Amino acid sequence: xxxxxxxxxxxxxxxxxxxxxxxxxxxxxxxxxxxxxxxxxxxxxxxxxxxxxxxxxxxxxxxxxxxxxxxxxxxxxxxxxxxxxxxxxxxxxxxxxxxxxxxxxxxxx
Amino acid sequence: xxxxxxxxxxxxxxxxxxxxxxxxxxxxxxxxxxxxxxxxxxxxxxxxxxxxxxxxxxxxxxxxxxxxxxxxxxxxxxxxxxxxxxxxxxxxxxxxxxxxxxxxxxxxxxxxxxxx
Numbered sequence: 737x738x739x740x741x742x743x744x745x746x747x748x749x750x751x752x753x754x755x756x757x758x759x760x761x762x763x764x765x766x767x768x769x770x771x772x773x774x775x776x777x778x779x780x781x782x783x784x785x786x787x788x789x790x791x792x793x794x795x796x797x798x799x800x801x802x803x804x805x806x807x808x809x810x811x812x813x814x815x816x817x818x819x820x821x822x823x824x825x826x827x828x829x830x831x832x833x834x835x836x837x838x839x840x841x842x843x844x845x
Numbered sequence: 846x847x848x849x850x851x852x853x854x855x856x857x858x859x860x861x862x863x864x865x866x867x868x869x870x871x872x873x874x875x876x877x878x879x880x881x882x883x884x885x886x887x888x889x890x891x892x893x894x895x896x897x898x899x900x901x902x903x904x905x906x907x908x909x910x911x912x913x914x915x916x917x918x919x920x921x922x923x924x925x926x927x928x929x930x931x932x933x934x935x936x937x938x939x940x941x942x943x944x945x946x947x948x949x950x951x952x953x954x955x956x957x958x959x960x961x
Contacts (some may be wrong), residue, residue: 781952823887
């Protein structure tokens, strides 16, 4: 199974940058790293995906070091609406993907 | 176009009854996934379809669970002789392997199943 490890929960104040780190020590050569966001009573929503180095989109940045054994999702200047569960996944192809418990981010006013 | 839709949105059933959950993926998405999410838990993979074939059924919890897909479109997840531990939200997702981001899964709103 594609296993990742991430903190169970994090708190942050509004306006701060939030970094959530995920460990994936046994990542395979063809695995990508993908992050999803889930609000209560909704299905997860894709945020960002990368293979190595840095990827940035309008929502977040993803940093993956050279050894690819970890990755960090960076959310700039979070707002209350960013309160959600964030899942880190590793995998490749159109196959079984394992979502862990995720990181519950609570943004505080 | 429309996103992934699922029906019903809520289903309450008595223990021992059979239920059918439906998923309509995004048109053209050949990959389709079913997950189960218990309250406060992460997503549990159930089954994956590529086209109408299910190369990986390893996540189905028991032989009471089955799924099929027809026309590379609609999929149904059937749970026979429901048990209380089947109570959960069942999520469906689809993806386009030929698209610009082939690994991105688009999720439906889920079906909340309650077994009494």
